[in-house]
Amino acid sequence: MFKDLFxxxxxxxxxxxxxxxxxxxxxxANILIACGAAPIMAxxxxxxxxxxxxxxGLNINIGTLCRRTISSMLIAGKRANALGxxxxxxxxxxxxxxxxxxxxxxxxxxxxFTVIKGNISEIKALASGSGTTRGVDANLADRITEGNxxxxxxxxxxxxxxxxxxxxxxxxxxxxxxxxxxYCIHNGHPMMESYTGAGCQLSALVTAFVAANPDRPPEATAxxxxxxxxxxxxxxxxxSEKEGNASYSxxxxxxxxxxxxxxxxxxxxxEVR
Amino acid sequence: MFKDLFxxxxxxxxxxxxxxxxxxxxxxANILIACGAAPIMAxxxxxxxxxxxxxxGLNINIGTLCRRTISSMLIAGKRANALGxxxxxxxxxxxxxxxxxxxxxxxxxxxxFTVIKGNISEIKALASGSGTTRGVDANLADRITEGNxxxxxxxxxxxxxxxxxxxxxxxxxxxxxxxxxxYCIHNGHPMMESYTGAGCQLSALVTAFVAANPDRPPEATAxxxxxxxxxxxxxxxxxSEKEGNASYSxxxxxxxxxxxxxxxxxxxxxEVR
Amino acid sequence: MFKDLFxxxxxxxxxxxxxxxxxxxxxxANILIACGAAPIMAxxxxxxxxxxxxxxGLNINIGTLCRRTISSMLIAGKRANALGxxxxxxxxxxxxxxxxxxxxxxxxxxxxFTVIKGNISEIKALASGSGTTRGVDANLADRITEGNxxxxxxxxxxxxxxxxxxxxxxxxxxxxxxxxxxYCIHNGHPMMESYTGAGCQLSALVTAFVAANPDRPPEATAxxxxxxxxxxxxxxxxxSEKEGNASYSxxxxxxxxxxxxxxxxxxxxxEVR
Numbered sequence: 001m002f003k004d005l006f007x008x009x010x011x012x013x014x015x016x017x018x019x020x021x022x023x024x025x026x027x028x029a030n031i032l033i034a035c036g037a038a039p040i041m042a043x044x045x046x047x048x049x050x051x052x053x054x055x056x057g058l059n060i061n062i063g064t065l066c067r068r069t070i071s072s073m074l075i076a077g078k079r080a081n082a083l084g085x086x087x088x089x090x091x092x093x094x095x096x097x098x099x100x101x102x103x104x105x106x107x108x109x110x111x112x113f114t115v116i117k118g119n120i121s122e123i124k125a126l127a128s129g130s131g132t133t134r135g136v137d138a139n140l141a142d143r144i145t146e147g148n149x150x151x152x153x154x155x156x157x158x159x160x161x162x163x164x165x166x167x168x169x170x171x172x173x174x175x176x177x178x179x180x181x182x183y184c185i186h187n188g189h190p191m192m193e194s195y196t197g198a199g200c201q202l203s204a205l206v207t208a209f210v211a212a213n214p215d216r217p218p219e220a221t222a223x224x225x226x227x228x229x230x231x232x233x234x235x236x237x238x239x240s241e242k243e244g245n246a247s248y249s250x251x252x253x254x255x256x257x258x259x260x261x262x263x264x265x266x267x268x269x270x271e272v273r
Numbered sequence: 274m275f276k277d278l279f280x281x282x283x284x285x286x287x288x289x290x291x292x293x294x295x296x297x298x299x300x301x302a303n304i305l306i307a308c309g310a311a312p313i314m315a316x317x318x319x320x321x322x323x324x325x326x327x328x329x330g331l332n333i334n335i336g337t338l339c340r341r342t343i344s345s346m347l348i349a350g351k352r353a354n355a356l357g358x359x360x361x362x363x364x365x366x367x368x369x370x371x372x373x374x375x376x377x378x379x380x381x382x383x384x385x386f387t388v389i390k391g392n393i394s395e396i397k398a399l400a401s402g403s404g405t406t407r408g409v410d411a412n413l414a415d416r417i418t419e420g421n422x423x424x425x426x427x428x429x430x431x432x433x434x435x436x437x438x439x440x441x442x443x444x445x446x447x448x449x450x451x452x453x454x455x456y457c458i459h460n461g462h463p464m465m466e467s468y469t470g471a472g473c474q475l476s477a478l479v480t481a482f483v484a485a486n487p488d489r490p491p492e493a494t495a496x497x498x499x500x501x502x503x504x505x506x507x508x509x510x511x512x513s514e515k516e517g518n519a520s521y522s523x524x525x526x527x528x529x530x531x532x533x534x535x536x537x538x539x540x541x542x543x544e545v546r
Numbered sequence: 547m548f549k550d551l552f553x554x555x556x557x558x559x560x561x562x563x564x565x566x567x568x569x570x571x572x573x574x575a576n577i578l579i580a581c582g583a584a585p586i587m588a589x590x591x592x593x594x595x596x597x598x599x600x601x602x603g604l605n606i607n608i609g610t611l612c613r614r615t616i617s618s619m620l621i622a623g624k625r626a627n628a629l630g631x632x633x634x635x636x637x638x639x640x641x642x643x644x645x646x647x648x649x650x651x652x653x654x655x656x657x658x659f660t661v662i663k664g665n666i667s668e669i670k671a672l673a674s675g676s677g678t679t680r681g682v683d684a685n686l687a688d689r690i691t692e693g694n695x696x697x698x699x700x701x702x703x704x705x706x707x708x709x710x711x712x713x714x715x716x717x718x719x720x721x722x723x724x725x726x727x728x729y730c731i732h733n734g735h736p737m738m739e740s741y742t743g744a745g746c747q748l749s750a751l752v753t754a755f756v757a758a759n760p761d762r763p764p765e766a767t768a769x770x771x772x773x774x775x776x777x778x779x780x781x782x783x784x785x786s787e788k789e790g791n792a793s794y795s796x797x798x799x800x801x802x803x804x805x806x807x808x809x810x811x812x813x814x815x816x817e818v819r
Contacts, residue, residue: 196575244803257517302742530790
């Protein structure tokens with residue numbers, strides 16, 4: 001299944017509109033090219049409606065948020081909805097400030113997101129901030145393990161139902177759900193936390209996968225998550241003694257550049273719950 | 274010829290003022306240092322007149338355009354003209370939005386550019402948008418090949434005459450013309466399209482070359498284009514099996530860092546039409 | 547001594563709030579993770595008070611300055627002072643424009659900096675701009691050598707007393723002083739000037755070290771300077787023939803990722819004057 005989804009990215013070369021932070025933007029562009037997609041970065045309110053119109057998907061990331069681009073996110077998101085383009089939200093550091101939380105909540109209210117992707121802390125904060133208390137278990141740990149996986153799956157399903165978005169939660173194990181099915185992905189490597197931007201890169205990748213597979217958002221999201229995780233494993237296997245997080249970051253992009261859909265099929269480790 | 278032009282960059286260490294996008298800015302800075310020049314990035318209207326005054330050239334790039342920096346581009350460009358500093362325009366994605374087209378056209382109207390550098394699609398869009406219909410062949414393909422090279426050369430010459438700028442068009446073959454002479458450059462590698470920023474890097478490099486060779490803009494531009502293309506070839510030759518676009522991007526900068534003017538002389542493949 | 551200071555960074559994992567330029571921000575984030583700290587980048591006025599409140603230190607860097615973030619720097623700096631968090635200033639290119647000088651002087655007036663870190667030209671310009679003429683020797687060269695080291699040490703001590711900040715001046719030899727003691731650090735490699743951002747990375751690193759060692763700012767700053775210099779040496783030793791400044795930049799971060807406090811103890815070359 002993941003193979004076909006990745007094949008579609010390579011066949012369709014989706015063009016992805018990114019409104020994202022200035023820290024990891026370069027890596028987001030390179031990972032999109034690496035997977036077979038293409039990036040456009042444009043965040044000025046005046047032009048975002050035109051840009052999304054020529055693109056196949058929109059990736060909104062709230063890191064290094066500023067007032068100027070919040071309007072752009074809202075305008076682009078609404079236009080993407082009107083045009084039927086998939087939209088992905090990465091609520092980076094949503095629990096760290098009221099501005100980020102307010103922005104994320106306003107985005108959730110005014111834009112229909114195809115996928116919301118964050119780490120477990122961010123998704124918990126977002127669920128809690130959105131007042132969907134049923135879905136949030138205050139006791140949920142900040143790390144997904146085999147021990148609490150069923151609990152996280154239940155949380156992901158509930159939050160997906162409430163938002164009517166695919167929810168992708170990253171941690172040692174990643175969970176992707178559309179409310180009915182949950183994909184638990186066991187790919188990845190702890191060193192992915194040692195460089196800036198693995199999360200942002202994944203959101204870009206998810207946007208490419210859902211743009212190339214518009215009828216299958218949950219599966220496409222799961223495939224993108226597995227692709228990123230597998231790239232992290234391949235990159236780690238390539239590291240030699242003197243290499244550290246800067247080399248590792250490059251190797252992750254390299255791994256996606258060289259990964260075939262067949263490699264993904266062989267390397268993906270996932271289960272459905 | 275290219276050897277002397279590159280020698281001058283290494284001797285004069287031109288300081289280049291860049292008003293550019295936040296996606297590829299880091300690579301632009303590093304490629305300027307790699308070639309022997311030095312970068313300053315400054316885009317706030319209040320300071321750009323002072324910054325260009327201490328620099329030897331100005332590089333204006335309209336990627337990730339925003340209202341705030343459009344004024345800065347105009348102010349800096351006019352001041353550079355008044356001071357006799359060369360100015361380079363990279364009309365990134367000029368066909369993608371009205372804001373980019375309007376900005377490029379306003380820049381062309383208010384600032385005299387030494388060089389306008391873009392890929393074939395961008396330069397076609399710009400020529401078409403500027404209403405210089407004589408110069409534009411609507412049938413011009415989006416790729417320069419041996420088959421349409423004469424047609425592109427004619428287009429480049431016509432657009433150079435109309436703008437009184439050196440026109441540099443990049444593709445599989447690159448064409449540089451000041452209206453009279455056209456340099457066709459056969460360096461480069463297809464993998465240069467596999468990472469973000471090769472075009473932006475080239476514009477920075479062109480600015481360094483024209484700043485160090487103020488009396489010879491067309492030759493200096495051609496030399497910069499050949500330097501970038503040769504770097505792309507050298508970087509590709511260095512790639513091993515597991516390496517992809519992230520490594521390739523770094524190797525391109527490395528190649529320029531290690532390239533001597535003598536290497537450029539040996540490696541440059543160009544003809545005059 | 548340096549060993550303990552670095553041990554504390556690794557033990558405490560300080561979270562560092564960065565308001566910095568968009569050129570080298572990615573490398574600042576990665577070097578913070580590499581040393582054992584963690585980065586947050588946030589520059590919107592509305593959120594910076596909340597962000598610094600959850601962080602252990604603040605790094606202010608005036609490269610690619612814009613009006614919007616000047617307010618954010620002032621707000622964040624004052625709040626950091628009120629909360630007792632260390633604040634580091636990197637006055638990038640302070641001599642290049644009135645905007646940068648005015649901003650740096652306003653910051654010095656309204657915010658108490660734990661450390662001011664710049665190259666010799668920047669610190670001279672700042673001292674001169676701040677009117678502390680006693681401390682400034684107009685004859686001070688733009689390069690620190692054995693020949694003028696005593697003169698630079700005297701200057702650093704005087705400027706440290708006047709600002710009541712630790713002053714860190716980088717060059718071939720680096721000088722760190724709190725007004726009483728001066729650490730002269732003989733680590734580093736000339737190639738550190740061949741890529742963009744070594745200075746910005748060092749400021750981020752200094753912030754991590756002073757945040758983890760709040761009672762010993764001068765020693766922590768000296769340790770961070772030695773760490774960066776040693777990383778530059780290790781990175782250079784690793785370079786092979788075809789590699790240039792892009793690879794070198796990555797290897798510097800890699801070197802810090804792999805450096806243990808024991809390695810720092812063995813490799814640091816410093817003396818007290």
